Amino acid sequence: MxxxxxxxxxxxxxxxxxxxxxxxxxxxxxxxxxxxxxxxxxxxxxxxxxxxxxxxxxxxxxxxxxxxxxxxxxxxxxxxxxxxxxxxxxxxALPGETLFPASSLNSAKLVSADGANLGTCVDAMLGCGSGRLQYLVVAEGGLAGVGETFRRLEWGDAQVHDGAVQTRFDEGRFSTLPELTKDNWPGR
Known part of the structure; x- marks a missing residue:
């Protein structure tokens, strides 16, 4: 036993x-x-x-x-x-802007306008006073967090669509976005 x-x-x-x-x-x-x-x-x-x-x-x-x-x-x-x-x-179903849960930005897929998977959102930076989203931090590549690259995507270049974050950038343009170190992101 x-x-x-x-x-x-x-x-x-x-x-x-x-x-x-x-x-x-x-x-x-x-x-x-x-x-x-x-x-x-x-x-x-x-x-x-x-x-x-x-x-x-x-x-x-x-x-x-x-x-x-x-x-x-x-x-x-x-x-x-x-x-x-x-x-x-x-x-x-209501008039006005459609809502999305901010918590979904912590793991939302980032896709290009043609539906190609560009990466996964890992966080978002918001203004303390305005509450406005400034930029997303997106992880691309790697496996289980090893070998991934973090990129900054301005919120003005993104929108939420069907449960994913969508950008008008294709893979080539996305790969030119600024790289971020995992432990030091810009304050603006």
């Missing part, structure tokens, strides 16, 4: 770590915490079966923390994202 608990704990912990580290959205992260909970219960069971009090107490705490993670990502954060999406959808 302890071998089964050991393998369930190991596989669940590795799989859950992959889900949460991938940063694929609140729901995937929340599912990762569900799997982490299964893993911590299996580790707790292994601690009981093998008489390891440190493993038992560690995984009592880990189970509580994992359940908090489930609530945080599948409860609270998923509802916040659903509320933002509902407001964006409702605004399409």
């Amino acid at each position: 302890d071998q089964i608990a050991s393998w369930v704990a190991t596989v669940a912990t590795i799989f859950a770590a992959c889900l949460t580290a991938s940063n694929l959205g609140s729901r995937i992260t929340g599912y990762g915490f569900i799997v982490f909970t299964v893993g911590s219960i299996a580790w707790f069971t292994l601690g009981i079966l093998t008489g390891q009090p440190a493993l038992i107490w560690t995984n009592i705490v880990m189970t509580a923390l994992n359940l908090f993670g489930v609530w945080r990502w599948l409860g609270r954060q998923a509802k916040v994202e659903d509320g933002a999406q509902a407001a964006a959808e409702e605004s399409r």
